[in-house]
Amino acid sequence: MPRLLPEVTAKSTVLMGLVTTGFVVALGGIVNASTYDKLVQLDVDGTVVAVRTQSESVGELLAESKVALADQTRVSPAKATDLDAGDLVTVRHAKAVTLVVDGKISQRTVHEVDVADALNALGVKPQAGAHLSMALDERLGLDGNSLVVSNPKTVTLRVDGKTRSFKTAAPTVQSLLKQANIAVGKIDEVKPGLGSYLKAGQKLRVVRIEKVTKMQTLSVDHEVTFTDDKAMYKGDTEVVREGKDGADRAKVEMILADGKIRETRVISRSSIRKPIAEVQKRGTKDPNTVDGGVWDRIAKCESGGNWSINTGNGYYGGLQFSLATWRSVGGTGYPHENSKAVQIKHAKILQKRSGWGQWSCAAKVGLR
Numbered sequence: 001m002p003r004l005l006p007e008v009t010a011k012s013t014v015l016m017g018l019v020t021t022g023f024v025v026a027l028g029g030i031v032n033a034s035t036y037d038k039l040v041q042l043d044v045d046g047t048v049v050a051v052r053t054q055s056e057s058v059g060e061l062l063a064e065s066k067v068a069l070a071d072q073t074r075v076s077p078a079k080a081t082d083l084d085a086g087d088l089v090t091v092r093h094a095k096a097v098t099l100v101v102d103g104k105i106s107q108r109t110v111h112e113v114d115v116a117d118a119l120n121a122l123g124v125k126p127q128a129g130a131h132l133s134m135a136l137d138e139r140l141g142l143d144g145n146s147l148v149v150s151n152p153k154t155v156t157l158r159v160d161g162k163t164r165s166f167k168t169a170a171p172t173v174q175s176l177l178k179q180a181n182i183a184v185g186k187i188d189e190v191k192p193g194l195g196s197y198l199k200a201g202q203k204l205r206v207v208r209i210e211k212v213t214k215m216q217t218l219s220v221d222h223e224v225t226f227t228d229d230k231a232m233y234k235g236d237t238e239v240v241r242e243g244k245d246g247a248d249r250a251k252v253e254m255i256l257a258d259g260k261i262r263e264t265r266v267i268s269r270s271s272i273r274k275p276i277a278e279v280q281k282r283g284t285k286d287p288n289t290v291d292g293g294v295w296d297r298i299a300k301c302e303s304g305g306n307w308s309i310n311t312g313n314g315y316y317g318g319l320q321f322s323l324a325t326w327r328s329v330g331g332t333g334y335p336h337e338n339s340k341a342v343q344i345k346h347a348k349i350l351q352k353r354s355g356w357g358q359w360s361c362a363a364k365v366g367l368r
Contacts, residue, residue, distance in 0.1 A: 038085035042067075045093055046113035046139060057082055058089050067091055074111050095140045099124070100148040100171070103197035114139050115147065127151040131169040148197075155198055157182075159206040161258070172197055173204060182206065189257075210256040213267070220246035222275035232283025236345075243278025246271065294367065295319065295344045301361030307340045319347050319359065329353070 042051050044067055055061040059079030062069065069075070072094035083089075092111040099108050101124055112118040116136040119126065126132060126149050133148035150171035157164050159182060170176040174194035177184060184190060189207040222243035232238070250269035255262045296305065299318035303309045307318035315322055317335035321343070326335045329349040331342075356362035 038083065040083060040085065041088040042091075043088060044091045045142075053083070055083055058087075061089060062091070070094065072109065072111075093142055095142060095145060097122075097140070097145045097147050100146075100150075100197055102149070102151055102153065103199040105197075110140070112140070118147070119149070124149055129169055131171055133171070150198065153198060153200040155200070155202045155204060157204045157206070160208065168198070170198060176204070177206075185209070187211070207257050208259075210259075212254045212256060214252055214254070216250050216252045217272070218248045218250045218252075218266070218269065220248055220271070220273075220275050222246065223277040224280060225277050226280050226282045228284045229281040230284050232281060232285060234283050234285060236283040238281045239278065240281055241276075241279040244276040246275030247273040294365065295347060297365040298359050298361050298367075301364055302359060307343060308336045310334070310336045317343050319343055321346070325350065325358075 037052050037054060039050060039052050040061065042049050042061065042065060051061065051065060053061055053064060055064050057079065058075065058077055058081045061083055062075070062079065069091070070093065074090075074092040074094075076090045077087075092113070094109050094111055095118075097108045097110055097118065099106050099122065108122060110118045110121055112121050114136070115132070115134045115138050118140060119136075129152050131148070131150040133146065148171050150169050152167060152169045154165060154167050155176070157166060157176070157180070164180075166176060166180065168176055168179060170179055172194065173190060173192060173196050176198060177190075177194075184194070184206060185208070187209040189205075189209060191205045191207070192202075222245050224243060226237075227240070229238075248269040249272050251267045253265045253267050255265075295318075299305050299307065302320045303318050305318065309318070310316050316326070317338070318340060319335070321331070321335040323334065326346065329346045331338070331346045335343055335346075350358055356367040
């Protein structure tokens, strides 16, 4: 509501001349000074003063009273309106308002003087028991205002293993936790954040974060090193020395979220047993250029030296594998579909396992 201050007399413009017993002697004659003065009311954003003025129009009055006007300032009546004694001139400056209603944020502009009138103009009707960040009769400032309206609402909160329901008008998560006497540690997580505005039906959560430090023995993987062997085919390996894992004594920090391990971080560690590397031989011989030697002689006898032969007799390739025997030594597909080198590779496995007697031609080429 406008505030009516005690009547004051505004500084009037005095015409060049002589003031004598209530008269102004001016060029052209003697005029009674009272005919130039009129008493009007000036209301600037709710502050009302009585002004005695000689201004002829509203605009002149505002200029004389040094009332600053901006593009969005509302003046009633209009500045061009003639000014008569007893008139009320109202000035309402535009006021920026950041309005938050139940978590919804908007930027608004109002010309009203106090919060109650501004909310009414904005179409906002707080419910019974609503929280307002400013009192209804509080005046709005010219340099920006933050107005929060939080109506009673129901939200749920999960904390310390329990889920609780709250009917609250608290505007933010932080204010709700304060109302509920729920303490939050420096590293605890609050979802959504403490400064978040509450919304109806929202689900909130406080996650208790704990840091625990302890000593642990950690396994250290051993390495695998290789030595090249020209006598072995590429892709073949043989373990020369078994490897062994080592062990470190470590100081470990664990991050617990509601009692469950979320993250583990090694702070420091020292070796208590060095790992022993595994050593393997690996072949370098190209299987596509290998000289079959004795296997060529056996193949010559078994299949005429045709490594891709399939006569339909149930035996395949240069060394005439049956499919069952081929697969028993790790062969894939059909023998005759594989290269000469691969057939020889699996033949060596079979010979090592069962001897030369697996091939009838072995004896013919002098093998026993």
